[in-house]
Amino acid sequence: MDRIPSAVVAASGLVGGYAVARWTRQRPLGGVVLAAAGATAARQWHRSAGGPAAGALGAAYVAAFAGSHPLAKKVGAWPAVFGVAGAMALASWAVADRRG
Template identity: 55%
Template sequence: MSALPSAVLTTAGLIGGYSVARATGNRPLGGAVLAVFGAAAVETCRRRSGLGPALALGSVYVGAFGLSHPLAKKIGSWPAVLGVTAATAAVAVASADRGDV
């Protein structure tokens, strides 16, 4: 069985982390979801494409999380999360998942 595509993992991490934090009111729990899925996405990318693309994907993932906060103040929480998630998934497809789409 092959690993899930990195784009699926980054999407699950960003949307899942936000959803868990919002639903439970427990931001560290949401952060844990974010971290676990992010680590899995980076590892999947590393196995498929090498260390460089994996580090780039990890940087985009962390940057997307950081960007979602100020962006949410301008356009709202869900639009911000969905926007950075879409951008991150596109990077994941370009860096590791080309054969999965």
């Protein structure tokens, strides 16, 4: 079975974390989803692109999560989440996935 690209894992973590938090009304549960996907993507980033790249992508993942909050005040929650997830997927693909 082919592994799931880290771009998909990272984007799914951002979207899935928000969806779980919103629909269950349990923010910590959404955080678990966000963190689990982030950790999975980080392992993939490290394997395929090395430590410095994994660190940079990890920082981008956290920044995407944090940045979605003020962005949501301007464009709405779902557009903000999909926007940062798309940006994170693109960064992940460019740095780690396209090499594989």
